[in-house]
Amino acid sequence: MTNRAHNFFAGPAVLPFSVLEETRDAVMNFANVGVSIMEISHRSKEFDAVIQDAERDALAIAGLSAQEYSVIFLGGGASLQFAMVPMNFMKTKADYLITGEWATKAAKEAKMFGAVNEAGSSKDKNFNYLPKSLKFSPDADYVHITTNNTIYGTEWKSVPDTGNVPLLADMSSDMFGVKREWSRYSFIYAGAQKNLGPAGVTMVIIKRAYLEAKANEQAPTMLKYKTHVEKVSLFNTPPVIAVYVLGRTLKWILKEGGLNAIEARNQKKAKIVYDVIDAYPMFYKGTVADKADRSIMNLTWNLPTPELEEKFVAEAKAKKMLGLKGHRSVGGIRASLYNACPMESVEVLAKFMEEFYNANK
Numbered sequence: 001m002t003n004r005a006h007n008f009f010a011g012p013a014v015l016p017f018s019v020l021e022e023t024r025d026a027v028m029n030f031a032n033v034g035v036s037i038m039e040i041s042h043r044s045k046e047f048d049a050v051i052q053d054a055e056r057d058a059l060a061i062a063g064l065s066a067q068e069y070s071v072i073f074l075g076g077g078a079s080l081q082f083a084m085v086p087m088n089f090m091k092t093k094a095d096y097l098i099t100g101e102w103a104t105k106a107a108k109e110a111k112m113f114g115a116v117n118e119a120g121s122s123k124d125k126n127f128n129y130l131p132k133s134l135k136f137s138p139d140a141d142y143v144h145i146t147t148n149n150t151i152y153g154t155e156w157k158s159v160p161d162t163g164n165v166p167l168l169a170d171m172s173s174d175m176f177g178v179k180r181e182w183s184r185y186s187f188i189y190a191g192a193q194k195n196l197g198p199a200g201v202t203m204v205i206i207k208r209a210y211l212e213a214k215a216n217e218q219a220p221t222m223l224k225y226k227t228h229v230e231k232v233s234l235f236n237t238p239p240v241i242a243v244y245v246l247g248r249t250l251k252w253i254l255k256e257g258g259l260n261a262i263e264a265r266n267q268k269k270a271k272i273v274y275d276v277i278d279a280y281p282m283f284y285k286g287t288v289a290d291k292a293d294r295s296i297m298n299l300t301w302n303l304p305t306p307e308l309e310e311k312f313v314a315e316a317k318a319k320k321m322l323g324l325k326g327h328r329s330v331g332g333i334r335a336s337l338y339n340a341c342p343m344e345s346v347e348v349l350a351k352f353m354e355e356f357y358n359a360n361k
């Protein structure tokens with residue numbers, strides 16, 4: 001489609017064009033039933049197939065079994081998970097890795113349910129690195145990690161060993177963008193609007209044995225994971241369109257070759273932009289202190305002055321490159337290169353960065 005912009009928004013963010021087309025069709029006539037996806041019961045067999053497929057495809061992408069893991073689709077955004085996680089799994093205390101604004105918000109909610117041990121933090125340097133010396137508590141109920149820090153552009157490449165303590169992760173901004181050792185996690189959540197679909201649905205992957213053994217029974221029905229696992233995300237009306245789009249995006253990931261192909265392409269895309277940053281380090285100043293911590297999803301950098309940053313964003317916008325303004329808490333530039341961001345957009349951005357450097361150095 002010729003009028004499509006180059007989309008670098010951090011979230012909601014770019015979706016595969018073919019998924020948008022499928023969604024347009026489902027909005028007009030879902031599964032040839034003669035009604036819109038918005039006009040049909042969530043308990044119809046056609047929508048049930050959407051949920052079943054999405055669960056199966058998510059597990060297939062991660063290489064997890066349905067015997068061991070359950071996938072559910074919830075409302076409330078990743079932010080609701082900040083509270084639901086401790087409400088369901090905290091007995092006395094939990095370890096949190098404080099690596100950004102979202103991690104901080106997650107820890108804040110947990111404090112309402114018990115003691116939070118900051119097992120590591122990079123707050124002292126405005127989260128521009130990932131903490132390396134970590135102090136886990138052997139008796140913690142769980143360890144909570146944010147695998148990719150959307151605002152600060154850092155990403156855990158390998159996740160620290162937590163021993164026998166269950167590992168729980170907010171993967172909102174790199175879910176299915178990189179390969180992970182999925183079976184190490186007892187619990188994973190991801191707001192869809194970064195890398196999986198539209199806003200309104202959060203994908204949760206839970207180890208069944210962990211849920212059985214550890215979940216608190218004393219929580220409101222809607223806020224218990226068990227409720228949604230038992231009813232396969234149909235305890236109440238789920239956000240049907242959001243689940244549909246997420247489901248089509250999972251199928252797209254599989255069609256593209258699964259996580260091996262997706263990650264390889266994401267690595268290549270990120271390298272194209274980081275290479276330009278590193279070629280002109282006095283002009284494009286990467287915000288992440290240690291290159292090993294750099295995210296391949298959200299790339300963040302500064303220019304010599306705020307005026308140049310404003311000019312960069314404005315000129316990029318005039319060339320149909322959108323969403324490059326950094327988050328308000330760090331400023332500068334942020335390019336989000338999620339799964340559905342085409343290689344062509346990344347090449348256009350890198351070329352623009354070269355031209356902008358030459359014109360303004």
Ligand SMILES: *Cc1c(COP(=O)(O)O)cnc(C)c1O
Pocket residue numbers: 011076077078079080102146148149150170171172173191192194
């Ligand atoms: C965007 C984001 C969130 C918040 O997501 P909502 O769905 O808006 O609540 C949480 N964690 C991370 C890592 C994010 O990137």
